[in-house]
Amino acid sequence: MATEINSANSPSVTGNVPVIEIQHLKKAFGDNVVLSDFNLTINKGENMVVMGKSGIGKTILIKCIIGLVKPDGGLLKVFGQDISKLNHRELDDMRTRIGFVFQSSALYDSMTVRQNLEFPLRRHRRKKITGTLEELVREALHNVGLENTIDLMPSELSGGMRKRIGIARSLILKPELVLYDEPTTGLDPITSEEITRLIMDLQEKYKTTAIIITHDTAMAREAANRIVFLWKGIAYKEGTYDELIHDQDPEIKHFFTR
């Protein structure tokens, strides 16, 4: 069922350079086995959408990729580096190449939008940045069309605006890989569509590789080069949107026709 992915045929994929290689990944919380034998390879420039029911382990998967959750076993290589063998400093350096958009946006409540965007720039001290903080913050806000929110507090923003600022913050260091955790959850269909369009535009602009976790089939159809369906701790099915939507497997069928 779980097959190695080769996305070289996908038009927007820039080559066959693997950015993420996952082999036999395992993660359990007590008796609750979340990932039992997960295998996946994601190539440079690819937009991989991860789908599956709630609580199945999709967020855990991307938290393993960025080193927020330690896997119990298996191999997880990001940019050719085995995550489990990195020390704290190396992990921080690697994280400057990865953007993470949290499901809840995770904007710092006590900081203004400007301070939220400046935070990764100030904290990743070893990352070389071109331009002043002000320029980078303005550019990030321009990218998401929210220049006028620079001095607002997160509590003054709507849900959609918070998502956009979250995306701006995750992209401010110009990462090569972006992990999106349910970027359209809790948004109305129009705003969801705008966010999807924004993600696509930014991916085109910065030539990033992306993993997008979503339940939003419209977003999956728009954004995905490939979709992996996570079920029972493994990459149960992989393919394009069209392949999965016509799949006769009862689990897949049930998910896409619900």
Added chain:
Amino acid sequence: MTTTRKADNIFSKSIDEFFSEMAELARFAARFFSEGLKPPYEFKEVMNQCYEIGIKSLVLVSITAFILGLVLVMQSRPTMVEFGAGSFLPAMSSISIVREIGPLVTALICAGKIGSGISAELGSMKVTEQIDAMEVSGTNPYKYLVVTRILATSLMIPVLTVYADCISLIGAFTGSNIKDDVNLTFYVNRVFEALHYTDVAPAFIKTFFFGFIIGLVGCTKGYNSKKGTEGVGKAANISVVVAMVGVIIIDMVVTQITSMLGYL
């Protein structure tokens, strides 16, 4: 029989919870010392937290301290006057305030205001993934959020206590002047005559420990809060209770040590 078994279960569960709470606090304290001593140091954030904790508590501490000083003198005066010891009121109030009432009441107020605030703030940051976001942004959240807050409470509770003592003495002076006519110079002279190094030093030193326990409990409960927003509320609630009990236990231990050293 069933009732006895149930009571036994509740009792043993409470004992388990108590010891696991203590172990959790000890682990957090050990991590504070191991991580707090390592660079990089978050000086700017410590200063920011000192401001948040210190300046924003001033009004509450001022009102409470003033009323305490005032009430202490008003309540004590009739008895002292009856025994012909009315002139000892400034000495009695200053020793009571500096040795015990000032530090303890300031710490208890701060346990309620600051301890619960820290716990709720860190708890909600955890629930909304802000702590994860911080880690992803190249920041050690323990150092940035926990070490800075514990340092700030350890530094600011002593400062607030000294301030509260002064305000409380002003309250006591005001209380003395409600029924009597006490000269300010006389009052100040009597206060400083009564106070000795052995009154001030132990009282001041214990406030660092008060601040440490308030910060430690607030951070531990907030940082480890679980079960979403419900957990945040519980963490804030428990942190106030544990911090207050911790402050009173420290106060008792310091009083015993002071007594053993012959300062009482």
